[in-house]
Amino acid sequence: MEISTSKNTQINLKPEKGLSPWALARKKFVKNKLAMTSLIFLVFVMIVSFLAPYITTIDITKINIGSMSLKPSAEHWLGTDKNGRDVFTRLLYGGRVSLLVGISCTLFVIFFGTIVGSIAGYFGGIVDSMLMRFTDFVLNFPFLVFVIVLATIFHGKVNGLVILIMVISLLSWGGVARIVRSKILAEKENEYILAAISIGCSPFKVITKHLLPNVLSTIIVQATILFASMIVAETGLSFLGFGVPSEIPSWGNMLAFANEPDVLQGKPWIWIPPALAITLTILSINFVGEGLKDALNPRSRR
Amino acid sequence: MLKYSLRRILGMIPMLFLISIVVFSLAKLMPGDSLSGEIDPNNTDPAYIEEMREKLGYNDPVHIQYFTWITNFMQGDFGKSTRYKIPASDIISERLPNTIFLGFSSILITYVLAFIMGIYAGRKPYTLGDNAIGTANYIGLALPSFVAGVFAIYFFSFTLGWFPSNGSVDISTTEGTAAYWMSRIHHVFLPALVLGLLSTASYTQFLRNDIIENSRKDYVRTARAKGTPEKKIYNQHILRNSIIPLITFLGFDIVALVGGAIITETIFTYPGIGQLFLNSVSQRDYPVLMTLTMMFSFLTLFGNLIADILYGIVDPRIRLD
Numbered sequence: 277m278e279i280s281t282s283k284n285t286q287i288n289l290k291p292e293k294g295l296s297p298w299a300l301a302r303k304k305f306v307k308n309k310l311a312m313t314s315l316i317f318l319v320f321v322m323i324v325s326f327l328a329p330y331i332t333t334i335d336i337t338k339i340n341i342g343s344m345s346l347k348p349s350a351e352h353w354l355g356t357d358k359n360g361r362d363v364f365t366r367l368l369y370g371g372r373v374s375l376l377v378g379i380s381c382t383l384f385v386i387f388f389g390t391i392v393g394s395i396a397g398y399f400g401g402i403v404d405s406m407l408m409r410f411t412d413f414v415l416n417f418p419f420l421v422f423v424i425v426l427a428t429i430f431h432g433k434v435n436g437l438v439i440l441i442m443v444i445s446l447l448s449w450g451g452v453a454r455i456v457r458s459k460i461l462a463e464k465e466n467e468y469i470l471a472a473i474s475i476g477c478s479p480f481k482v483i484t485k486h487l488l489p490n491v492l493s494t495i496i497v498q499a500t501i502l503f504a505s506m507i508v509a510e511t512g513l514s515f516l517g518f519g520v521p522s523e524i525p526s527w528g529n530m531l532a533f534a535n536e537p538d539v540l541q542g543k544p545w546i547w548i549p550p551a552l553a554i555t556l557t558i559l560s561i562n563f564v565g566e567g568l569k570d571a572l573n574p575r576s577r578r
Numbered sequence: 579m580l581k582y583s584l585r586r587i588l589g590m591i592p593m594l595f596l597i598s599i600v601v602f603s604l605a606k607l608m609p610g611d612s613l614s615g616e617i618d619p620n621n622t623d624p625a626y627i628e629e630m631r632e633k634l635g636y637n638d639p640v641h642i643q644y645f646t647w648i649t650n651f652m653q654g655d656f657g658k659s660t661r662y663k664i665p666a667s668d669i670i671s672e673r674l675p676n677t678i679f680l681g682f683s684s685i686l687i688t689y690v691l692a693f694i695m696g697i698y699a700g701r702k703p704y705t706l707g708d709n710a711i712g713t714a715n716y717i718g719l720a721l722p723s724f725v726a727g728v729f730a731i732y733f734f735s736f737t738l739g740w741f742p743s744n745g746s747v748d749i750s751t752t753e754g755t756a757a758y759w760m761s762r763i764h765h766v767f768l769p770a771l772v773l774g775l776l777s778t779a780s781y782t783q784f785l786r787n788d789i790i791e792n793s794r795k796d797y798v799r800t801a802r803a804k805g806t807p808e809k810k811i812y813n814q815h816i817l818r819n820s821i822i823p824l825i826t827f828l829g830f831d832i833v834a835l836v837g838g839a840i841i842t843e844t845i846f847t848y849p850g851i852g853q854l855f856l857n858s859v860s861q862r863d864y865p866v867l868m869t870l871t872m873m874f875s876f877l878t879l880f881g882n883l884i885a886d887i888l889y890g891i892v893d894p895r896i897r898l899d
Contacts, residue, residue, distance in 0.1 A: 417600075420837035421875070425867075504720075508722045515841075516724075516856065540736070555725055558721075
């Protein structure tokens with residue numbers, strides 16, 4: 277380090293500008309082949325799913341008795357399901373719903389968790405203990421049990437998708453709140469926070485302008501992990517019949533056909549595509565998450 | 579330590595009280611009337627219905643209804659199943675042993691597999707075997723239990739025919755015989771494996787990384803310098819230190835089992851309380867539903883408590899007060 281600086285001054289070259297932490301992280305991430313491949317795959321899945329109405333023109337709602345449970349063919353790439361609907365088309369539309377639910381839940385959970393965690397961590401004292409007691413209380417509910425009960429209560433009253441997203445988010449923000457709080461607790465001991473407070477910054481400004489940018493890397497990594505688990509939650513609930521309403525195709529709803537033994541045993545083209553889609557998506561989210569964790573960790577050496 | 583544990587156990591009481599209020603309110607909010615099971619469906623006389631409502635206490639104020647429910651609940655009277663017309667406790671206690679058996683088998687399989695794979699991978703890191711185990715782990719972490727369950731039934735039950743795809747025991751065997759127990763183990767193996775898949779993968783990875791990290795520490799170098807055989811270093815010196823953090827996961831296992839049992843039992847149509855829970859939701863069998871929700875909540879609280887206490891025992895640096 278010392279040698280290179282002295283050399284630079286000697287030859288009178290402009291000292292090389294150091295990369296910002298974010299640029300460093302980006303560089304590290306791009307070099308990580310597994311994470312990059314996964315990211316490209318994920319982006320591809322998202323584009324294909326969200327553009328589903330433009331890619332295929334087949335009607336997914338129409339029940340076609342003439343073409344029930346057809347094997348994969350040139351006309352139906354992945355065959356048709358028990359109601360004569362094209363599996364490939366439903367897979368695209370299903371991805372749209374599953375990814376949408378996953379993304380919205382992740383955003384809500386991160387939003388709530390960050391608000392609660394940063395307020396608790398910043399103010400400390402009684403605010404902290406009250407908020408954290410409440411967080412503990414929410415975390416002590418068995419997730420699946422209460423999601424199922426809540427989904428049944430609201431079933432049919434309001435739009436099924438909105439309810440599902442709200443219910444899942446309502447029960448999941450506790451973990452993020454805990455992590456953000458512990459990060460904020462450590463970060464607020466720094467002198468720049470003291471400086472910010474002493475020149476009269478409002479608590480809101482200190483949190484949003486000074487504290488959150490410094491815990492952002494943790495939040496981003498958490499968000500990736502959450503995204504995967506939210507997709508699992510949605511597909512799992514739909515698989516059990518308590519998630520997305522059955523008339524809307526989602527990967528979980530499509531996989532639910534495997535509950536019927538004759539489909540599971542004799543018509544694998546109906547359930548294998550959604551099963552693979554779920555697994556591959558989660559696998560690539562996990563890889564992206566690990567890549568991000570690695571890239572955002574200044575101590576990792578890659 | 580004892581003081582802390584006692585305080586935590588006492589702290590569970592207000593938590594359970596709050597949860598019971600939430601469970602009661604949710605059951606009240608659920609669609610349909612839990613009364614419908616108690617009334618004779620052929621008798622639609624409004625006076626009869628009103629009489630039954632009055633008799634069963636549905637016209638009482640909500641807080642009195644709650645009080646009656648919780649008092650009975652504390653005394654072990656969980657109400658009568660509106661569907662099966664027998665006490666809820668009877669139905670649950672009939673199913674409970676199956677779930678406990680499933681849970682134990684799952685934890686056992688998890689620990690055995692994670693130990694074998696983790697120790698092997700940690701001892702020979704960056705070799706072919708380690709990479710294979712690592713790949714399997716990544717897949718295990720990405721496979722949700724319901725996808726894994728569906729694949730397991732398809733391959734092991736239907737294609738290969740190794741394991742049965744549903745039920746908990748072969749009904750032709752008589753209870754108590756060796757064949758009966760063999761049949762139960764045969765039936766429980768696949769669901770238990772699926773239930774433990776996620777924890778198996780994460781434990782294996784944890785154990786592997788911990789062993790690798792430990793093997794670079796000074797005490798291992800000292801042991802090597804003294805001429806301790808490599809086998810003894812790994813099996814005694816390192817393993818002892820690496821197992822300890824793994825034990826703390828037991829509490830989280832209990833928590834994970836609650837959700838896992840619901841999914842796995844449904845896929846394998848295994849007659850346990852997870853399946854009973856889903857049935858009671860769809861059949862609006864409120865007494866069973868409320869009792870099971872309370873049970874699951876208690877188990878989750880208990881699991882978190884165990885995790886915290888074990889954490890303190892294992893790592894004395896964590897101050898618990």
